[in-house]
Amino acid sequence: MTITSGALRTRTELCTAVESELTTQIDRKAGAAAAYGPDFARLWTLAGKNVLGGKFVRPLLLMETYDALQQGAAQPGLVARRETAITIAGAIELLHYAFLLHDDVIDGDLVRRGHPNLIGSLLEEAGELxxxxxxxxxxxxxxxxxxxxxxxxxxxxxxxxELPHELRLRLLDLLEHTIDETVAGEQLDVGLGDGIVAPELGTILMMCGYKTATYTFELPLRAAAALAGASAAVENSLARAGRHLGLAFQLQDDLLSTFGDPGQHGKDPFSDLREGKQTAIIAHARMTNAWQDIEPFFGRPELHATEAEHVRRKLADCGAQQFVQALIDEQMMAFTHLLTSFASPIPPAARNVLLELAAQLEGRQS
Known part of the structure; x- marks a missing residue:
């Protein structure tokens, strides 16, 4: 991919650049896959369709932070490095999709964003065997x-x-760290759901950090800092901010899944209850007298709407909703303090990128 008009300043232009990069990467793979037969090539066709339908949260965060860190930079060669940053951003979106695919297999999901996912599409095409x-x-x-x-x-x-050797190794180490933590988080999530791991609040929060914060926020922010030649202090501060934001994001997602409007978020409003998903909401409920009224219904695949509404009311009445909202507020306060502190090494332009993202997350309904 070639960038011909200098820095891309708008989100629309960034989305176009990322989409172009993803299309290039997938088309290259799909072309090579054709030699192995139509079934193998079909995997890449379906993957491309699903990847290009995403929101590009991670690549946009990487590129907007990179551009912000580049403002006023005078280091030679960094302007030319922007093309490589777009390539890395595209690869991170493919990493995200890889995790989603494995997650869909583990959870037995056939639908994503209201449409058949790759597994659901293959199932429909297979017919009766x-x-x-x-x-x-x-x-x-x-x-x-x-x-x-x-x-x-x-x-x-x-x-x-196309990067200096030490920087390439730094990004590869970051990638390995990200995959390790995400896989560890997925294992914890399954262990919690299957009763292998004790559902303690600290363990649940650790799982949320591993599964969401590391690759959704910390990876793009650290990669942006490394590619922009930022100091270790800036990179580490960005990573800490991303950790707070990622944990708040996951806790908010759990609240929306249980108490949100399904017309807004498009999910089954009771799927977490039916699956017996161990969230901070449930961890709090376990410590209250309401748990004896909730436990008989929790984790029942056949849970019907009336029973689920009963559980949801009990969760609200016992303070679980308020408790998790307080956890979110705590993470957002720590995030804001880190960014706005007088001692913060994060440059103002990069700080604004994160504050704008936080504002979007706080107001989201899906």
């Missing part, structure tokens, strides 16, 4: 393999980036 569970097995296998391919592809993109 001789083996009763053959179509689902085929579809979930496709999800696992496509996720593996994208993880490998992300690593290749980082490893082949």
């Amino acid at each position: 001789p083996r009763p569970d053959g179509a689902l097995h085929w579809a979930q296998t496709g999800g696992i393999l496509m996720g593996d391919l994208l993880l490998s592809g992300t690593h290749q993109t980082f490893a082949r980036a």
Whole structure:
């Protein structure tokens, strides 16, 4: 991908640049996949369709922070590095999709954003097969393999980036750290849901940090700082801010899933209750007298709407909703203090990127 008109200043231009980069990366892979037959090539076609329908939260955060850190920079070669930053941003979006694919297999999900995900599409296309569970097995296998391919592809993109050797190694170490923490978070999430891991609040919050904060916020922010040649102090402060924001984001997501308007967020309003998802909401409820009225319904796949409404009222009445909102407020206060403190090393332009993002997250309904 070639950038011909200097810095891209608007979000629309950034989205176009990221989409162009993703299309280039996927088309290249799809072209090579054709040699292995139509079924293998179909994986890449479906992947491209799903990836390009995302919000690009992570690549936009990387590029807007990178551009903000570049304001007033006089280091030679950094303007030319912007093209590489776009490539890394695109790879991070593919990493995100790889995690989603594996998550969909683990959770047995067939739909995302109201439409069939890659697994759901493969299941529909397979039709009836001789083996009763053959179509689902085929579809979930496709999800696992496509996720593996994208993880490998992300690593290749980082490893082949046209960057100084030490910087390339720094980004590869960051990528490895991100994958380690995200996988650890996923294992904790499953362990909590299956009763292997004790559902203590501290463990649940740690899982949220690993699964959401690390790769959604910390990775793009650290990568932006490294690519822009920012100091270690700036990078570490950005990472801490991203950690607070990521934890607040996940806690807010849990609140929306349980108490939000499904017409706004587009999710099954009771899926977390039916799945027995161990959230901070449930952790608080366990410590109250209301738990004896909630526990018989929690984790029941056949939970119907009337029962679920009963549980939701009990969760609100026992203070779980208020408790989690207080946790969110605590994280946002720590985030704001970190950014606005007199001693903060984060430059004003980068600070504004994060404050604007925080404002968007605080007002979101989906």
